[in-house]
Amino acid sequence: MPRILRLLFALALCSLPVLVHAQESRFTVGTASAKPGEKVTGYLDVPAGIDPGTQIPVVVVRGTKPGPTLALVSGAHGTEYASIIAIEKLIHDLDPAQVSGTVILVPLVNLASFEQKVPHVNPVDKKSMNRFYPGKADGTQTERASYLITKEVVDKCDYLIDFHGGDLDESLRPYAYWVVSGNAKQDGVAKEMALAFGLDHIIISADRPKDLSATRYLDNTAAMRGKPAVTVEAGFAGTVETDDVELLERGTLSVMRALKMLPGEARFVEHPVWIQSIADVSSPVTGIFYPLVKRGTFVGEGMELGYVTDYFGKTIFEAHAPAAGVVLHICAVPTMNKGDNIANIGVVAAKAP
Template sequence: MVRRTALLLAFVLSGAAYAADVTFGTATAKAGTRANGYLDAGSAVKLPVIVINGLRPGPVLSMICGAHGTEYASIIAMQKLAQSVDPASLSGTLVVLPLLNQASFARMVPHLNPVDGKSMNRLYPGSADGTETERVAWTVTKQVLEKSDYVIDFHGGDLDENLRRYAYWADTGVAKLDGVSRGMALAFGLDHIIIQRNRTPAANGAVTVSRQAQNMGKPTIVVEAGHAGTTAAEDIDVLVQGSIQVMRHLKMLPGAAPPVDHPIWIDTPTVVGSDRDGFFHALVGPEAYVQKGMTIGYATDVFGDRVAEFTAPLTGVVIYIRAVPSLRKGDSVAYIGAVVEDPSGNAGR
């Protein structure tokens, strides 16, 4: 009897007897289990949510994906990640929203929600009585971000985007917040990290989901892998393994999470845009280093005659290059960012 009591006490003190239920929308997960459900965003819009509740107490990490429904690699990665995490090994709670923009996915429409023509990553905190996109943003803000301790926002190359893998780390000016999110970015393991300066909100005050989370004091990173709507195994694996590394870094999963060695820090990229319709032809790839003034692509008319050239506005790394010939006035054809020193002053880290 004494031995049984001692074993039970050790079990409780280890945290293994953690028994709190965790609920997000219709998904309620008991300790050591996972649950699938939906968040009600109004007007018949139901956001799928996966809740994985560990056997031990710990933080809530939310992974948000599919704001652009044709960034397929990140969406598939979230499905695979949720299937791979063992609740018995988890401390805390992992919340996965694998697909926010369901209409974009179903209709294969890049960038926007075809229901209302709005970007699902530009309207946070959203509105409870707005358009579909605004309601989705409001639902994520109120039902997910408010209950989260950490956030990762997943993206990738949309149907017309050929991009390299990279992470965004926000320099908000809040030392503690920036330090924690920096650790998350380094643990994720992508070796190119873009420094995201405080982006000016839209005229109505709307921001991205990552900026909204940061405004709420939640350490947040953005990661991108995949290009032009592809689902290459290596892109999916990078996102899955990076997510696991962050969970190890946050002590949610056992194991070491060494930070990436010698990351390349990149200043906020400059957009190269088109002032005409035409056919785009890329001359560089998404991992190229270019010099200011170098020709990175050109446009032809319908007859194949060259009508415009696009040059690098600065010396730096090509983060993204347009992946398709279709080109309209106002489209972006490339993002280029300058390589900068580690903002912390620590060489390599």
């Protein structure tokens, strides 16, 4: 990254209202309460309501030196395993003696999904745990958990990264979302976070709800509360590949360097592919899915992505790309139900933002 840009980034960082907690003796998230120099584990206790309660694990890594607070959240979808394992590695590797500021790590939001190997939703209430923010104190388990995460994690951090990946049935190539809030200064910082993370495909995410009471997504909930946020995705179809886990771990450490929370230089991706929109393809029929392209392939408009047959082998649907772009993910399994996602095509932006 050119020196002048880095200087502008540093200036933008300085002018954001960052909560420096250095003077407080304790920093508490849920039941985890850490003094400077400590790494403490605890839980976000989601109380029972109209359905059972749950305990979401949380770790606070409190640096010995003052600095901002960064939240790292994964496992909203509990079978996006690579992202969960990346945060587990960071829990092990982050050394409070090296850190300036505080890191809040929530490795596994959707415990029931992980334990029961159920993709996409919380099996307790059948809701996605990344669609009900800012949550509700008197809602179902997903809504109560989202409410608690908003209060305990989003409100207490200065920056946030949400970790995802391809779920059990998704073959995904890695990418990041740059969350655009409309506040130019904040969005500049979030963009630098996305570049510092280093994934080479970045979605310009400008169309998420701006209504504070219905932000739906975690990244957007943080962004609309003034916290620069990015979402990152790596891993696919239940695998925990070293390459994917390392992309996520190294990217996080690079963002921490960019935010001056760790010593050393951040590594910024120089020429990412900017994605301006997503064209999604879903199946109008139930049957057996046969893919014809792989994750990461560039496809032209109209190109066949795959087809669905009935259980006797007769083709009943051909899926074509609605636009030219990159296959960000494609269905990884033969099971295909009416309405299921077949593929997401990332439409490449004409020029870098």
